[in-house]
Amino acid sequence: MLRLKPGFQVLASHAGFRARGLTTVNASRSLRRAAAALLLGGTSTALAAYFLLPDISRGAPTCDNIPLSPSHFTPAKLVSSTITSSGTKILTLAIPPELLPEEGDLFAPIWSVFIKDDDIQVERPYTPLDGVDENGNMKFWIKRYQHGEVSRWLHSKQVGDTIEIRGPLKTWSWKDDAWDEIILISGGTGITPFYQLLRTVSSGNSSFQGRITLLHSSKTLSELPPHDILDPLLNFARHNPEKFRLKFFVDSFGETKGQSSMDLEVHKGSIGKESIRSALHSVSWFPWWRGLFSQDSDVSDRKILFLVCGPEKMVEAIAGPYGRNYSQGPVGGVLQSLGYKSRQVWKL
Numbered sequence: 331m332l333r334l335k336p337g338f339q340v341l342a343s344h345a346g347f348r349a350r351g352l353t354t355v356n357a358s359r360s361l362r363r364a365a366a367a368l369l370l371g372g373t374s375t376a377l378a379a380y381f382l383l384p385d386i387s388r389g390a391p392t393c394d395n396i397p398l399s400p401s402h403f404t405p406a407k408l409v410s411s412t413i414t415s416s417g418t419k420i421l422t423l424a425i426p427p428e429l430l431p432e433e434g435d436l437f438a439p440i441w442s443v444f445i446k447d448d449d450i451q452v453e454r455p456y457t458p459l460d461g462v463d464e465n466g467n468m469k470f471w472i473k474r475y476q477h478g479e480v481s482r483w484l485h486s487k488q489v490g491d492t493i494e495i496r497g498p499l500k501t502w503s504w505k506d507d508a509w510d511e512i513i514l515i516s517g518g519t520g521i522t523p524f525y526q527l528l529r530t531v532s533s534g535n536s537s538f539q540g541r542i543t544l545l546h547s548s549k550t551l552s553e554l555p556p557h558d559i560l561d562p563l564l565n566f567a568r569h570n571p572e573k574f575r576l577k578f579f580v581d582s583f584g585e586t587k588g589q590s591s592m593d594l595e596v597h598k599g600s601i602g603k604e605s606i607r608s609a610l611h612s613v614s615w616f617p618w619w620r621g622l623f624s625q626d627s628d629v630s631d632r633k634i635l636f637l638v639c640g641p642e643k644m645v646e647a648i649a650g651p652y653g654r655n656y657s658q659g660p661v662g663g664v665l666q667s668l669g670y671k672s673r674q675v676w677k678l
């Protein structure tokens with residue numbers, strides 16, 4: 331586990347999309363010492379240690395009278411549960427407002443919390459869509475995996491049930507002035523960290539001056555993100571076309587024959603080289619003859635960032651495979667063929 335500052339951890343990837351071994355809630359001091367030693371060896375080793383070795387924080391106690399923190403579980407109440415498609419739900423958890431930590435920075439994007447399946451003492455990270463409000467509410471869009479441990483358990487919970495969480499945990503650190511342009515590429519519930527980031531940018535709590543494009547892909551129209559996610563994003567794009575654009579893709583239109591219940595332009599097919607290239611403002615916004623010379627010439631020195639989050643196969647096709655032990659691995663796939671370098675690509 332890599333500690334950034336008290337109460338913070340970095341997560342290596344959006345692991346729902348990469349099946350990972352069960353994270354048991356048993357602790358072992360000696361293995362923790364080994365993890366600490368590995369941590370000195372560098373970030374990727376530390377991240378590996380986080381995922382491979384048991385850690386005391388995963389065997390953390392439950393406390394209901396001290397502020398939410400990664401070092402212990404806090405009991406939360408399930409206050410609403412709404413089915414959003416055949417395999418997804420929006421769940422809202424609430425912790426008592428007096429248990430919210432005072433340091434606002436903790437909730438800067440992108441962060442998540444671990445949710446514990448009390449039956450088998452296993453935890454998984456999930457991304458609060460709108461962060462946390464002053465009443466302690468956190469809303470999640472959660473996919474149920476057919477054989478998944480925690481997601482199935484969560485889908486079985488009823489309003490009023492207690493669910494333990496610990497966090498916040500940093501997934502990726504946002505910086506307002508680091509990039510001129512950001513391309514977010516997601517599949518399925520991989521949109522959740524991007525939604526959280528975009529809500530911060532659109533809320534005026536960010537001085538980011540660049541442009542963002544979201545390319546999102548789902549299997550079918552009925553599996554597209556729910557209104558709770560799409561409506562605020564569409565609204566942001568409608569009122570800020572210079573700042574934010576979004577484009578949706580589906581593998582097939584399914585039974586709907588292309589009719590979406592939402593006011594959306596949806597493309598059939600996967601996100602590939604052409605869709606990524608044409609999403610770039612710095613390319614597609616130039617007159618065509620400038621684009622001819624600039625589009626693939628030398629992109630590696632531009633302040634363009636790609637964040638990719640989704641099923642492992644999709645991440646691999648777009649940005650190359652993850653490295654060993656949940657490290658980033660080299661840039662591959664479409665982004666490599668377009669000339670982007672590892673400092674410009676992050677696989678969540």
Ligand SMILES: Cc1cc2nc3c(=O)[nH]c(=O)nc-3n(C[C@H](O)[C@H](O)[C@H](O)COP(=O)(O)OP(=O)(O)OC[C@H]3O[C@@H](n4cnc5c(N)ncnc54)[C@H](O)[C@@H]3O)c2cc1C
Nearest residue numbers: 343344345346349455456457472473477478479480481522
């Ligand atoms: C930082 C972060 C944030 C995240 N945020 C979200 C979010 O907001 N929403 C969300 O839905 N997910 C999110 N995830 C993913 C989430 O953490 C879980 O990984 C996901 O819910 C699956 O967990 P699980 O315990 O249900 O599945 P697991 O038990 O971990 O199984 C994972 C996969 O393996 C398959 N599997 C399990 N057992 C078997 C078996 N015996 N045979 C064959 N296949 C099997 C499952 O079907 C599933 O596809 C996030 C992940 C990370 C890292």
